[in-house]
Amino acid sequence: MRPEHWLFTIPLxxxxxxxxxxxxxxxxxxxxxxxxxxxNEYIAKGMxxxxxxxxxxxxxxxxxxxxxxxREARRVNWIQDFVQDLHFGLRMLRKSPGFAAAAxxxxxxxxxxxxxxxxxxxxxxxxxxxxxxxDRLVIFETQDKKHGWTSGGVTSAADFFDFQKQNTSxxxxxxxxxxNFNLTSDGSPExxxxxxxxCNYFDALAAKPILGRTFxxxxxxxxxxxxxxxxxxxxxxxxxxxPKIIGRSISIGGEAYTVVGVMPGTFQFPLMGVxxxxxxxxxxxxxxTDRGNVWSPAFGxxxxxxxxxxxxxxxxxFFAHLSKEFPQTNTNLTWLVSSMTDRIRTEExxxxxxxxxxxxxxxxxxxxxxxxxxxxxxxxxRTKEFAVRGALGATGRRLARQLLTESMLLFLLGGxxxxxxxxxxxxxxxxxxxxxxxxxxxxxxxxxxxxxxLAFTAGITLSCGLTFGLAPAFxxxxxxxxxxxxxxxxxxxxxxxxxxxxxxxxAAEIALAAVVLISAxxxxxxxxxxxxxxxxxxxxxxxxxQLTLPRTKYTQDSQVRNFSEEALARIRTLPGVAxxxxxxxxxxxxxxxxxxxxxxxxPLQPGERQGAPFTAVSRDYFSTMQIGLVKGxxxxxxxxxxxxxxxxxxxxxxxxxxPDEDPIGKKLQLGEQRTLGTIVGVVNDVKIYxxxxxxxxxxxxxxxxxxxxxxxxxxRTAGDATTMDTAIRDAIWSVDRDQPVSSAxxxxxxxxxxxxxxxxxxxxxxxxxxxxxxxxxxxxGVMAHLVSQKIHEIGIRMALGASxxxxxxxxxxxGLKLVLIGVGAGVLVALGATRSLATxxxxxxxxxxxxxxxxxxxxxxxxxxxxxxxxxxxxxVDPLVALRYE
Amino acid sequence: MSKPLDLVQGTLDMLLLKxxxxxxxxxxxxxxxxxxxxxxxxxxxxxxxxxxxxKLEQEGWITAEWKTSEYGRRAKYYSLTRHGRLQLEKxxxxxxxxxxxxxxxxxxxxx
Numbered sequence: 001m002r003p004e005h006w007l008f009t010i011p012l013x014x015x016x017x018x019x020x021x022x023x024x025x026x027x028x029x030x031x032x033x034x035x036x037x038x039x040n041e042y043i044a045k046g047m048x049x050x051x052x053x054x055x056x057x058x059x060x061x062x063x064x065x066x067x068x069x070x071r072e073a074r075r076v077n078w079i080q081d082f083v084q085d086l087h088f089g090l091r092m093l094r095k096s097p098g099f100a101a102a103a104x105x106x107x108x109x110x111x112x113x114x115x116x117x118x119x120x121x122x123x124x125x126x127x128x129x130x131x132x133x134x135d136r137l138v139i140f141e142t143q144d145k146k147h148g149w150t151s152g153g154v155t156s157a158a159d160f161f162d163f164q165k166q167n168t169s170x171x172x173x174x175x176x177x178x179x180n181f182n183l184t185s186d187g188s189p190e191x192x193x194x195x196x197x198x199c200n201y202f203d204a205l206a207a208k209p210i211l212g213r214t215f216x217x218x219x220x221x222x223x224x225x226x227x228x229x230x231x232x233x234x235x236x237x238x239x240x241x242x243p244k245i246i247g248r249s250i251s252i253g254g255e256a257y258t259v260v261g262v263m264p265g266t267f268q269f270p271l272m273g274v275x276x277x278x279x280x281x282x283x284x285x286x287x288x289t290d291r292g293n294v295w296s297p298a299f300g301x302x303x304x305x306x307x308x309x310x311x312x313x314x315x316x317x318f319f320a321h322l323s324k325e326f327p328q329t330n331t332n333l334t335w336l337v338s339s340m341t342d343r344i345r346t347e348e349x350x351x352x353x354x355x356x357x358x359x360x361x362x363x364x365x366x367x368x369x370x371x372x373x374x375x376x377x378x379x380x381x382r383t384k385e386f387a388v389r390g391a392l393g394a395t396g397r398r399l400a401r402q403l404l405t406e407s408m409l410l411f412l413l414g415g416x417x418x419x420x421x422x423x424x425x426x427x428x429x430x431x432x433x434x435x436x437x438x439x440x441x442x443x444x445x446x447x448x449x450x451x452x453x454l455a456f457t458a459g460i461t462l463s464c465g466l467t468f469g470l471a472p473a474f475x476x477x478x479x480x481x482x483x484x485x486x487x488x489x490x491x492x493x494x495x496x497x498x499x500x501x502x503x504x505x506x507a508a509e510i511a512l513a514a515v516v517l518i519s520a521x522x523x524x525x526x527x528x529x530x531x532x533x534x535x536x537x538x539x540x541x542x543x544x545x546q547l548t549l550p551r552t553k554y555t556q557d558s559q560v561r562n563f564s565e566e567a568l569a570r571i572r573t574l575p576g577v578a579x580x581x582x583x584x585x586x587x588x589x590x591x592x593x594x595x596x597x598x599x600x601x602x603p604l605q606p607g608e609r610q611g612a613p614f615t616a617v618s619r620d621y622f623s624t625m626q627i628g629l630v631k632g633x634x635x636x637x638x639x640x641x642x643x644x645x646x647x648x649x650x651x652x653x654x655x656x657x658x659p660d661e662d663p664i665g666k667k668l669q670l671g672e673q674r675t676l677g678t679i680v681g682v683v684n685d686v687k688i689y690x691x692x693x694x695x696x697x698x699x700x701x702x703x704x705x706x707x708x709x710x711x712x713x714x715x716r717t718a719g720d721a722t723t724m725d726t727a728i729r730d731a732i733w734s735v736d737r738d739q740p741v742s743s744a745x746x747x748x749x750x751x752x753x754x755x756x757x758x759x760x761x762x763x764x765x766x767x768x769x770x771x772x773x774x775x776x777x778x779x780x781g782v783m784a785h786l787v788s789q790k791i792h793e794i795g796i797r798m799a800l801g802a803s804x805x806x807x808x809x810x811x812x813x814x815g816l817k818l819v820l821i822g823v824g825a826g827v828l829v830a831l832g833a834t835r836s837l838a839t840x841x842x843x844x845x846x847x848x849x850x851x852x853x854x855x856x857x858x859x860x861x862x863x864x865x866x867x868x869x870x871x872x873x874x875x876x877v878d879p880l881v882a883l884r885y886e
Numbered sequence: 887m888s889k890p891l892d893l894v895q896g897t898l899d900m901l902l903l904k905x906x907x908x909x910x911x912x913x914x915x916x917x918x919x920x921x922x923x924x925x926x927x928x929x930x931x932x933x934x935x936x937x938x939x940x941k942l943e944q945e946g947w948i949t950a951e952w953k954t955s956e957y958g959r960r961a962k963y964y965s966l967t968r969h970g971r972l973q974l975e976k977x978x979x980x981x982x983x984x985x986x987x988x989x990x991x992x993x994x995x996x997x
Contacts, residue, residue, distance in 0.1 A: 026952075027940075030913060030962045034932065037914040061933025069933075073940035 027070055031063060064392050081398070085405035092406060099378065100410070103371045106777070107414020107464075108421050109770060110367030113360040115422025115449070115457045116429060117763075120353050122452050123443035129341055130266070130443055132206040136171075136302040137340040138311065139271070142294060144609075146332040154298045155319075155333050157283065158291040163318060163335075169311040170300040172204035175281065177296040178272055180548050180590070182740050185251035186238065189740035191547065192276040194231075195269075199280050202229070204301045205269065211235075212246040212261035219260075220280040222287075227280065228257040232265030234276040252279075253550035254738070266446075270344050271297065273440050291329045293596075293672075294609070299340060312337045331605075344442055351840060352760050355523070359767050362516045364460065366774045369509040371414075372468035373778055375407055376502045377785045407469030408462075415461030422457065423449055432759045434752050471501060506782045507822040513775030514826025514859055519834055520768030521851045526841040527761035533843070535587060535750065536686035538626040541578075542714060542746035543721040544586050545728050547739045549709040560707045561641070563735060568618060570731040571715055576724055578716040581621040584614075584708035587688040588749040593710075595699060599657060600667040600676070612653060612697035613688060614670075616706040622648075622683060624716045630654075632664045632681035639702040645670075645677035646702060653697035654682045670701070677701065691754055692842040714746075721745040772862060775822075780866035783815045787874040795879040804875040811874045815867030823856045823863075898930060898938050900981060903966060903974040906948055910965030913939055939964060947973050 035056050042052035060066050093100040128134045142151040154160050154175065164173045176197040183190045195201075199220035202209070209229065219227045228250065230239070239245055249256045257279065269275065302311055319334035344350075379386075386399050394402075426447060438444050554560050564582050571580045585592040595614035598604050621627075622634045630651050639646045647668055654663040666679045683700070687693045713732070717724050722745055729741045751758070787794075794807055834846040844851075905911075905919050917935050920928060930938075942948045947970030951963050966974070 026962065029960055031936065033912070033959055033961045034914045034936070036959070038932070059932045061931055066933045066936055069937035070940040073937045073944060 024071075027067055031060065031066065035060065035063075068395065068398075081401065082405065085402045086409065088402065089406040089409045093409065096378075099374060100413075102777070103374050103410045104413045104417055106367045106370050106774060107411060107461075108417025110360075110364040110774075111415055111418025111457060111461055111464075112421025112425055113767065113770070114357075114364050114460060115418055115453060116425030117353070117356050117360045118456050119422070119426050119447050119449065119453045120429070121357050122450070122456070123441070123447045124345055124350055124353050126452060127443050127446060129270075129344065130268070130446065133301075133304075134341055135339070136304070137205075137299060138302060138308065138337050139297070139299045139340050139343055140173075140315075141336045141338070143334050143336045144332050145334060150336060151294055152297050153294045154296070154335060155330065156291045156293055157287055157295045158289050159319075159322060159330070160295060160298060161288055162322070163315075167314060167318065169302060169306045169314050171303045172200045173298060173300040174198045174201050174204045175296045175298040176201060176269075176272060177281075178275070181277060181279075182253045182548060182550055183238065183250065184254060184550075184738050184740070189738055190238065191740040191742045192234065193274050194277040194279070195272050195275045196281050197278050201278065202263075204299070207263065207267050209261035210264045211243075212259070214261050215278075215280050220282055222282050222284040224280075224282060226252075226255055226257040227260045228252065229261040229263060229278045230259055231263055231276045231278075232267065235262045236265065252277075253548075254552040255550070268444065270440055270442050270444075271299075271340075274438075291326055300337075308337065308339060349441065349756055352756065355519075355837065355840065356760065356763055356767075359516055359519060359764070362512050363767050363771055363774070364464065366509050366512050366516070366771055366778070368464045368468045369505045369512070370774050370778045370781070371407075371410065372471045373502055373505050373509075373781055375403075375410070375469070376471060376505070377781060379403060380499070380785070380789075404466075404469050408465045411461050411465030411469065415457060418461070419449070419454075419457055422453075429759060429763075432755070432762065434755045471505075502782055502785075503818060506778050507818050507825070509778045510775050510819060510822025510859075510863065511826035511829060513771040514823050514856060515830045515833060516771035517768050517859055518827070518830040518851055518855050519837060520764035520771075521855050522834055522837055522841060522844055522846065522848055523764045524761050524768070525848065525851060526844040527757050529844060530691040530757070530842040531754065533691060535691060536627060536684045537587065539746040539750055541717050541719070541721045542625070543717060543724050543728055543743060544589060544746055544749060545713045545715070545732060545741050545743035546586075546589055547711055547732065547741045549711065549739065551709065553738075554709065557707045560709055561704070564618075564703065564707070564711050567711075567732045567735045568713065570734055571713060571728055574724070574727050574731055576718050576727075578718050579620055579624045580713060580715045581624040582618045582703060582711055582713050583621050584616040584703065584706070584710050584712070585688075586625075586712040586714050586746075586749075587686055588746070588753050589712050592688055595671050597671070597699065598669045598674075600669060612650075612699045614699045614701070616701050616703040616708045618703050621700075621714065624714055625686075626716075627686060628684040630682040630684060631662075632679070634681055634683075635700075635702045639680075639704060641704045643705075645675055645705050646680040647677035648681040648683055648700040649679055650685045650696070650698035651682055652685050652695040653699070654679075656697075668699075670699070689753065691750065692757075721747075772859060775859070776862050776866040779815060779819060779863045780869060782818070783811065783867045784870040784873070786814065787811055787870045790874070791877055794874050794877045795881075798877060799879040807877070808871045808875045811871035812864065812867050815871070816864065819860050819863040819867070823860050827852060827856055897981070898934070899942060900974065900977040901928070902938060902942060903947060903970055903977070906964055906966045907971065907974055910951070910963050912961045912963050916964070942970070945973075946970075 035053075038056035038059060039049070039052045042055050043049055047055065057063065129137065131137065140154050142153060142155045144150075157175075160173070160175055164170075167173070174197065176195050179194060179196050181192050181194045183192060197215075199215035199217050202214035207214075210232065212229075214229055215227065218224060230245070235241060235245060242248070245259050245262060248259050250259060251257070263278075300311075302308070315335050315337050319330070323330040323333060386394075389399060390396070426449070430447065433441065441447075549560055549563060554563065568580060568582045571577060593614050594611045596609055596611040598610065604610060617635070619635050619637065619639070622629065631654075632648075635646060635648065647670075649663065657663065658666060663679050663682055668677050668679065669675065670677055685695050686698060688696075688698075713728065715721075715724065715728055725743055729743055732739065732741050797807065797810075798804075830852070831847055838846045901920065902916065905916055905923075911919065913936060916939070917930065917932060920930055939948070943950055943964070947967060948964045949967050951965065952960050953963050954960060
């Protein structure tokens with residue numbers, strides 16, 4: 001259409017929009033005028049006046065219909081209709097607040113749950129990692145091509161620096177490790193986690209400091225002046241946001257470090273976790289040229305334009321070359337290069353978030369089916385209203401549009417409620433995640449009701465509204481006006497088609513709810529099993545106090561030994577302490593150490609490595625932790641400094657290394673010094689970092705023979721462990737006031753590690769309950785409607801002698817059929833669907849028989865109760881009243 | 887008299903424009919005139935006449951005016967606008983070409 005034509009017609013449209021009452025009046029006048037003339041014409045032809053008037057009307061083909069067609073010719077009509085529909089819809093909702101509240105609440109719960117979970121999906125899978133050009137970031141891992149194992153660290157420091165110098169694919173290659181730092185100046189000593197990093201760490205992540213600078217290669221030399229970069233959090237907290245912090249000297253582990261920079265509070269590296277400060281690696285030449293030991297984790301940034309495949313090819317060639325050059329250390333070893341984004345997404349909670357998202361998606365479908373059902377029921381009971389409107393000239397399309405407007409109104413209200421509920425849900429999930437693991441969450445701090453999430457919420461609201469709102473609209477647009485009006489009964493039932501649609505909806509809803517319930521139950525059961533499973537020691541009434549002695553102050557092993565024994569002795573004398581021990585590491589206490597070893601008499605192949613987690617423990621460690629002895633003996637006073645090294649190993653390790661022999665008396669060579677140790681005992685396996693951990697190896701040695709600067713005091717208390725917190729810390733401080741001590745009950749340490757799973761389990765309980773509740777409401781709604789429609793039939797049956805019990809049976813058997821079909825289909829779907837949960841389940845099979853029997857039975861029972869309520873109403877029908885109702 | 891022909895889709899607009907091009911008149915008169923000039927061959931029901939007139943009015947091709955009719959009542963009189971005249975020329979032109987093309991086809995001599 002020509003633009004000037006538009007200019008011309010717009011005022012016309014506006015007129016019909018804003019002065020539609022006048023336009024309508026004019027239309028009325030015009031047609032009346034026409035009728036009058038036509039009638040006169042017929043009369044002039046000799047027709048009787050009555051007949052003439054009738055013919056004139058017939059010619060016009062129904063005044064109201066013609067009027068409606070004329071209104072439609074005014075193109076802006078739909079806006080008016082919409083406003084009218086909106087008015088009408090709001091009035092209808094206000095007239096039935098119960099229905100409106102139930103529908104809006106259901107939708108708000110469904111949409112809100114999706115909004116909350118989606119904000120995490122967004123953070124994990126949609127938002128890029130919070131670094132510029134994240135697609136160019138890759139991580140390196142060691143792979144043993146012969147034995148198939150991979151390790152998070154790179155092959156060795158020497159390999160790393162050779163690769164850094166010689167490769168052509170990478171702009172930056174960075175090595176990093178996590179470490180604990182003792183902050184001893186400025187207030188009470190504090191043990192904080194931080195990172196030791198290559199000087200180009202921040203450059204590779206393209207992160208800029210908010211104050212000062214990051215590291216230069218000058219800082220990264222051994223013997224260079226100590227420098228430190230602080231995190232925004234530490235700067236704001238411990239240093240109160242001191243604007244003059246740059247250049248200030250702070251004491252870390254007794255040494256002076258100059259603060260050169262402060263990073264923004266939002267900077268985080270999900271693989272590193274919480275980092276409060278960073279220092280350069282500053283390796284010695286000897287450390288840089290070590291090719292024999294697996295080294296720290298590393299990542300790289302590809303040069304622009306270099307593909308992952310090119311980088312992989314170059315890396316493979318480089319390591320093929322190295323293994324020829326250094327067969328002693330590098331045989332079979334290579335680096336794997338993988339996208340950092342992919343790795344973070346698949347490893348750090350990604351599967352859990354995805355499962356939650358799938359579950360809430362199902363919950364939303366259930367909620368929508370429920371609301372569609374409510375709307376269908378209402379549409380069915382409004383059939384007569386629609387028939388009258390149809391007779392008055394409303395077209396089928398027009399009626400459908402009005403119904404669609406009404407349902408969209410419900411969905412939009414639900415969407416708004418959903419946003420509020422979703423916002424609350426996000427905050428709730430956030431509050432459930434302990435600070436300790438927050439830093440591992442991808443894009444943590446960027447989880448918010450941002451544009452993507454808002455768009456998602458709007459999208460699901462509209463698409464669900466359209467999809468499920470169309471169902472009742474379709475039913476009513478096919479209405480047969482004549483038939484409906486002839487059905488004089490005020491119980492005018494909806495078409496059998498709409499009734500069938502409702503039954504399908506309910507059966508599908510029940511099936512979905514069964515799938516959700518079964519999946520949720522499996523996950524919750526797995527969580528409960530893992531929480532109840534024994535970690536291999538008794539965590540109740542146990543307190544842990546950890547500290548790291550600085551190398552600068554405690555230079556000699558004897559000093560370390562004296563400190564650890566003195567502090568232990570003082571803790572032991574505290575009232576309320578049942579027993580106390582010290583170890584280099586306690587389970588769930590942070591990062592432990594591993595040690596490489598060789599069994600005497602079974603030499604390893606070149607390049608082959610064998611290792612296990614390694615803990616140096618004091619004599620009463622096993623008895624304090626209540627770790628059971630399987631064979632041989634615990635350490636005792638004979639395992640003192642200077643006597644031959646004794647070793648205690650875990651049960652699985654002993655069983656796998658010596659399946660048919662007695663492990664007691666076997667000899668191991670431990671670590672780089674190849675210290676010879678004799679196995680004197682075998683103890684229970686202990687989980688050290690995760691309750692879902694599979695059985696792993698473990699090596700214990702006496703602390704007297706292996707002094708450790710990492711000290712973890714495990715204290716068994718007579719009463720509540722938490723009350724001993726300060727007393728234990730004071731006992732340690734009475735030996736050295738400068739050492740920061742972090743202490744926590746053992747149960748808290750375990751709970752922290754399990755926090756992510758706990759959040760998932762709680763969400764599952766919530767979603768499972770919600771699904772069951774919605775399913776029950778769905779079946780209740782359908783049955784209640786069924787009974788109200790069949791009142792007449794029930795009345796006849798009772799008049800003919802049916803007993804109330806028989807009526808009840810009739811109603812319940814109808815409901816039962818739907819429930820059984822739904823639950824049956826749900827179980828079948830769940831059998832297939834839960835297989836995808838396998839990796840997340842701990843000691844629960846994806847087709848766990850108990851779950852697959854108990855949940856459907858429970859659900860069927862709940863659904864039956866939901867049928868029972870309307871059935872009882874049917875039973876109480878008074879035949880006289882029901883029949884007179886005709 | 888043979889049965890009145892149904893109108894070819896889309897030609898009603900053109901006919902109405904043409905009738906109103908002669909003189910402004912009200913809806914009833916339009917229906918009378920249509921029957922008259924087409925010799926009762928074209929039949930347009932009153933039920934579809936008014937929606938068609940309203941559509942033309944919305945398009946801006948005709949405009950309406952309320953006058954007092956011979957019965958002393960307010961009656962709506964339609965008249966052609968400048969845009970309507972252009973539209974009529976365009977449609978008449980199209981129609982001429984279409985109908986002459988069809989006639990040529992119909993008049994083909996059968997071999």
